[in-house]
Amino acid sequence: MADIRILSLLAASIIHAGISHAGDPPVLNRLTPAGGQRGSVVTATLDGKAGTEGTVASSRSGQLQLSFSEKRDSLQITIPADASPGVHWIRLHNDFGASELRPFIVGVIPEIVETESNDLIAEAVSLPLPGVTVNGVLQKSNDVDSYAIRLNRGTTLVAGMTARRILDSPMDAILQVTDSRGTVVAQNDDDVTTDPLVTFTAPQDGVWNVRTFAFPSAPNSTIGFAGAATYVYRLTMSTDAVVHHTEPVVRQAGSGAQRLQLKGWNITVPEAVLAEDSNVLTGQFALPRFVHTVSEPVVTEDRISDGVLSMPTALCGRLTDERADEYLLQAGKGDRIRFRVECRRHGSLMDPVLRVYDSAGTLLKEVDDISRTDSDIDLVFTAPANDQLRLVVADRFLKSGDRHFYVMRIAPPVASCQATVAGTAFSVAAGGELKIPLTIDRQQGFAEKLSFEVSGLPEQVTATATVSEKSGDTAKKAELTLQSTGQAGWSGPVQIRATGEESGQSFPAVWSASDGSSIDQLWLTVTPAAE
Secondary structure, three states, rough: HHHHHHHHHOOOOOOOOOOOOOOOOOEEEEEEEEEEOOEEEEEEEEEEEEEOOEEEEEEEEOOOOOEEEOOOEEEEEEEEOOOOOOOOOEEEEOOOOOOOEEEEEEEEEEEEEEOOOOOOOHHHEOOOEEEEEEEEEEOOOOOOOEEEEEEEOOOOOEEEEEEEOOOOOOEEEEEEEOOOOOOOOEEOOOOOOOOOOEEEOOOOOOEEEEEEEEEEEOOOOOOOOOOOOOOOEEEEEEOEEEEEEEEOOEEEEOOEEEEEEEEEEOOOOOOEEOOOOOOOOOOOOOOOEEOOOOOOOEEHHHHHHHHHOOOOEEEEEEOOOOOEEEEEEEEEOEEEEEEEOOOOHHHHOOOEEEEEEEEOOEEEEEEEEOEOOOEEEEEEEEEOOOOEEEEEEEEEOOOOOOOEEEEEEEOOOOOOOEEEEEOOOOEEEEEOOEEEEEEEEEEEEOOEEEEEEEEEEOOOOEEOOEEOOOOHHOOOOEEEEEOOOOOOOOOEEEEEEEOOOOOOOEEEEEEEEOOOOEOOOEEEEEEOOOO
16 A cells, blocks of 8 residues: 555656657756755755756655756755655656656754865864764865864764765775874774774863765775765764664564664663654664564564574574574474574674584584675575574674674575566657566575566556566566557656466565665656657
8 A cells, every 4th residue: 555655646746748849858866965954955966967847856755845946956855854764765757757766865963064175184174063964075086074073071972974875975985083183093994884984982172083085986096085076975973872773673563662772872861662653763863773674573682591492583682792692493304494694784793604503513504695795694494304403693703792783583484586677767759669677586496487567557558578487598587568659758657566477476676776775666758759
């Protein structure tokens, strides 16, 4: 029902062709600034072009009010006070095409826009506390942005950046804290991702400087700090509470409101209640904390009796010292068990390793990274005998601490499938044809023929698709063909779904967004025929 409501809301903003001459589709590469505070109005410069007159800007959430400036080179974005914190996806569309979705981040504390020149400590921009988010750009080679903050002795500053993550800025940034003479007292390059986060506790009263610079995210032969109009970032600095995780880390779907223990910096109230209809904690925090939902029952390690686990379960644990955590799980011969150890997706610094032993102490399986870019674990294991398995969860580099936490999900594997598309905006000429490639990821032994259908199409557009067979070339790839008849134009949201021939299971075709979400709402434009 939620998808239908979203499609209906966006359909209301469709621009039908009212002109018959050629026009330009809009292009949106990014917005600067890349976000704003709830309850504010932000003027964001467009990197791209608004296209032909009649272009509409809309947010996928429907919560932001968007309008073009007189010159059509910027957007005025009105953010309601009750807007959802986090990423809102924005699109431009007109009768001749649509832009791809681009992120705009809604924050909960005051925000400012960086002003140049602030390369030197003497030029550092003074920032107010307890918290502020700076929207900045490292605009050119050798650019350094500096900010001055007055701290009392014993006060802890948390400074975290969003750039490569979510905003897809092609930069590998570094954050430093220096004293008034420029001596570096704290520094971070990569945190959970390549974006940095640094913490610093002031040893004495005084003014301290936070500065940032960057190298290209794709290394090249250039020696020196890099910069460009694309090096857009959001830098949040706060002496207020910042939560790096909750205990439990996740909650079970349908479990209702939940009381969570808070772990982080400057935490004065160590618990909070997450409402039944929400997935994010706000309130006293400088940064919202998102809590993911899982299908399995959730338990924390301190509630495990004698270390014995049941299945299914989502176990939330933390490595408090260099020793590994150990658990027991009863398995029957031939039982297939899926073990997922999730860390990075929840903001943990842990690089997990899972070892599975039998009751005699024989190592049956050791598994590390899913891939070169994903250090979490996904293992499907077949029990060789009726036995009590010993599960050992460790950090690859024997590290531990408050930010070395994990969620171990244990359940029988379920065959499933995911179809993905390379983008969210497609265009076909009236009377023409469009082919959309689909990539098929068959998971946990999913072996069914897949057929495809498209919902939301206008009457003048028909869809046909190759069948994705159980094996062979089409098992991993398929192609959808849209055929437009007539001369009229059209613009609006559509959805592609894949359906298994035997089970009837249906899967939406999705686009993998830079914030880790999957978006199943695509935009189709039928460009009108010229007179």
